[in-house]
Amino acid sequence: MSNRLFVFxxxxxxxxxxxxxxxLAGEGLQEVGRLHVRGADESPPAGASQWSLQGITSNERYVERAEKEQLVARQEGLxxxxxxxxxxxxxxKSAAWWALTQDERRHILEEQSHHIRIGxxxxPAIARRLHHCRDLTQPEPFDFLTWFEFAPEHGNAFDLLLERLRASPEWQYVDREVDIRLTRDMA
Incomplete structure (x- = not known):
């Protein structure tokens, strides 16, 4: 199994x-009380599950070398x-987004929306890992699964980050989005 494939x-x-x-857009997900995140080669969680989403980590699609170096230098791990x-x-994202060429999507993502600059x-307060769903052989209900982790004191900053991204031209192409907030049980 791939250590790049994750199941939520x-x-x-x-x-x-x-x-x-x-x-926030489109169809929601069934309400649940708990979330389990695992690599595809790990055992599924005990207990009843209502839904399962999977995505694979992949190469960066829209980032330029200087941006990647900045991200790597500042990003902390999960x-x-x-x-x-x-x-x-x-x-x-909508069919209109996927009909655009790679360079057209990059232009909207960074030149118009400033997605990378905002992020x-x-x-390093907010860590993230992006999972691509379109790269999988079986169809998934979403194109991306974005996983964020942060300390409680950075909750307001996280809300501001999302507010800024959702106000950008890129978000005109989002036709389904669910925002699930979580807290980790401390052992």
Missing amino acids: TGGTSGPWRVISART ARPEASCAALIPIR LEYL
């Missing part, structure tokens, strides 16, 4: 407790002890 299972078990789930808050944000402002 919403149900009755898992270390992440769902605080809220808000549908699973930091102090990062007890998280968000899973599954997103699907850099919130590093």
Whole structure:
């Protein structure tokens, strides 16, 4: 199995407790109380599951070399002890987005929306990992699963990050989005 394939299972078990789930565009997901995140080669969680989403980590598609170097230099890893808050944000973009060429999407993403520049402002406080769903052989209901982790004191900064991104021209192409907020149970 690939260590790049991740499965997000919403149900009755898992270390992440769902605080809220808000549908921002399109169809929502069934309400759950817990979330389990695992690599595809790990055992599924015990307990009942209502839904399962999977995505694979991949190469950066729209980032230029200088931007990548900045991101790598500032990004901190996931699973930091102090990062007890998280968000899973599954997103699907419209057919109009996918009809654009790679360079047209890059232009909207960074030249118009400043997606990367905005994200850099919130590093290292907010860590993230992007999972691509369109790269999988089986169809998934979303194009991307974005996983964020942050300490409770950075919750307002995370909200501001999302507000700025959602106000950008890029978000005109989002036709399904769910914002799931979580907190990790401390052992």
